[in-house]
Amino acid sequence: MWPIFRNFVMVLCLMAVGAIAVGSYSHILDASSGDEHANSSKKSPIQTRNDWEIEINASSHGHFRVEVEINGENEEFLVDTGASMVSFSLKTAERLGFDEASLDFNARSRTANGMVAIAMVTLDEVSIGDLTLRNVKAAIRRTKTGPSLLGMSFLRRLEGYEVREGKLVLRW
Numbered sequence: 001m002w003p004i005f006r007n008f009v010m011v012l013c014l015m016a017v018g019a020i021a022v023g024s025y026s027h028i029l030d031a032s033s034g035d036e037h038a039n040s041s042k043k044s045p046i047q048t049r050n051d052w053e054i055e056i057n058a059s060s061h062g063h064f065r066v067e068v069e070i071n072g073e074n075e076e077f078l079v080d081t082g083a084s085m086v087s088f089s090l091k092t093a094e095r096l097g098f099d100e101a102s103l104d105f106n107a108r109s110r111t112a113n114g115m116v117a118i119a120m121v122t123l124d125e126v127s128i129g130d131l132t133l134r135n136v137k138a139a140i141r142r143t144k145t146g147p148s149l150l151g152m153s154f155l156r157r158l159e160g161y162e163v164r165e166g167k168l169v170l171r172w
Contacts, residue, residue: 046129052159054129056168064168068150069127070096075148079168083151085109086126086138087118092148093140105142117142126154131172133157 046054046066056064056079064079073096075088087109090100103119118139126136137153155161159171 051130053169053171054131055164056128056170058166058168066128066150068148069125071124073097077148077150079155080149080151081155083149085151085153086123086136086149087141087151088138088148089141089143089146091144093121098140103140105140107139109139109141111141111146113146128170131158131170133172 046056056066059065065076066079067074068077069075075092075096077086077088088096090103093103094100098121103121105117105119107118107120108115109118118141121138121140123136123138124134126133133154136157155170161168161170163169
């Protein structure tokens, strides 16, 4: 009878450890951008340095998150020099005025979470503070979640960008 009780206690301990691990992992995902709006209260403010430069403060995790206006609607984006395109989820696209029925998901892209179908679009206007670019290429991911990325299709059109004293400086 004693070995059965010992095995029972062992199983209960393993289940408790597993529940704690799953709860911790879910919390980490929510805080690290698995949820597009989990960090919306921690947006990095921008500061205009002059007529052609803005600074974006790093978040507490060292990432550069910024409020971007697309076609008149605001959305928080993560600046990502490793992303070839501006990209965002289908859920975000719908919030920005895109109709899923009119999108052609005929391309695929490799993301941190694997391959995903994408629809290529051109954004009329993309603005951060006083900086506005027109006709920016973007990819809408056929996903309902995930961070919106301000990638190289936006960044390469700038005069330059650099990280200086913990701030991302954009020049145009």
